[in-house]
Amino acid sequence: MSRNPMQKQKLLYLRRIMLEKTDENHGLTSSEILAELAAYGIQAERKSLYDDLQVLEKFGMDICKTKSSTVKYYVGSRDFELPELKLLVDAIQSSKFITEKKSFSLIHKLEGLASVYEGKELQRQVVISNRAKTMNERIYYLVDNIQNAIATDRKISFRYYRWELDYSGMEKIVKREKVKVGGYVASPWSLCWDDENYYLIAYDSSLNSIKHYRVDKMDKIRMLDEPRDGGKTFEKFDLAGYSKGVFSMFGGTKTNVRLSVDNDCVGVIADRFGKDIYVTKESDSTFSVSVDVMTSKQFYAWVFGLGGKVRIISPQNVVDEFKKQLENVNESF
Known part of the structure; x- marks a missing residue:
């Protein structure tokens, strides 16, 4: 009789079961673990289960068991503890540059780092509907384009938007002074998260000065073949000090x-x-x-x-x- 091919995946499914179905307050007996494996089409014996749990423990999983009349097994610690995940959820919710759609997506991924029971606690923490959020769904790709330009020492060109009011409501338009010349050109040097918004800190060669741009107002970012300018200016640039003085990143002297x-x-x-x-x-x-x-x-x-x-x-x-x-x-x- 040929061996069940699912047996080769037994350790992988056992790891998933322990991470998803157990935590410090929720353990599984050996019988319950065997039943969970059977639901995936994997048959196992108690002796082999104990050996497999030891293998996972040697691999680095914190496999613990309760000391009572009924022995239960659970994962004691993880890469992220529940309070840390709650902190990350709060940060995502309060970030205006992360859209509502992406916020739910990121928080759902964070839930996967906890057990199903702890994941419910993260879900109860989610209140996004009344938060001010950006409407630019492409901001994550824009940030990636900027980071690639920084890593390869290249200038970028981009369009920059502002809001205007017309009779039908608010309209997002390209800043007029740059439309005819094909958009802004700048040397990107750093990204800064300030006052719940994401900003690009760059060098403007035409003005010989440091400029900042809200990333959610940028679009059509294109990496140019020209190397960045402003290297000497940024050698002693204090990003923390710059952020303190700029007050919500609005211009001034x-x-x-x-x-x-x-x-x-x-x-x-x-x-x-x-x-x-x-x-x-x-x-x-x-x-x-x-x-x-x-x-x-x-x-x-x-x-x-x-x-x-x-x-x-x-x-x-x-x-x-x-x-x-x-x-x-x-x-x-």
Whole structure:
């Protein structure tokens, strides 16, 4: 009698059963494991099952068993523990650059790294419908194109979009100033995830400056034959420092600004600029700090949103611009 060809796959199916059907709180008896194997068309004896479990253990699986009247076997630890998977689910859900469709797909794949019982806990955690998500389903391929250009030291060309309002609603259009010249050309150097969005940090040779672009607003990325520019500029480039100063990646003029801050906002300053900045005591209730920021409308909105607990001291042109922004808001009511 010829041997059942499924026997050659027994260890593979046993591994799947243990990973899918067991965890620290859910074990299987030897009889239950044999029944699970039989459902795949694999017949096995108890003795051979014990040997197979030992093989999996020697291979690196954490095969454990309960110490009670009924012996049950389960996988004790995995590459990702449940709290780690929950953390990844939260990150996917809160990421605006990941579309709703892709979010469900990624979370479903994460469920496969847990047992069916722990996977249900991840499902209960999924609440995406009310989150703001990008509508660009191609963002993952765009990121891959950018990373390939970085790895091969090539420039890229691309189209860049913005939203406009027409009578039928919002419409995504290509920025007009670049349409006639075939789109933007830049030297990609880094990708940055900031304020729940993905950004390309690149060098613009025409302006001799560092620029940033929202990846979900990019399209038609094409790798060029030209090598990247800006190597010397990026040799000492501090990506973390750049992100701290750019405030949600909106443009503006980089300026060293001195702020007067109430003591109870020290955590706000640390969260925004990091813990390595130098602070000076002003009084028993305030301190001052000098930081490099992009003096955009978003920066002024951030200061205003802190309700007077953060005040701009210098330079004077930034103080005057902030006052002007406040006057403009006041006149709109």
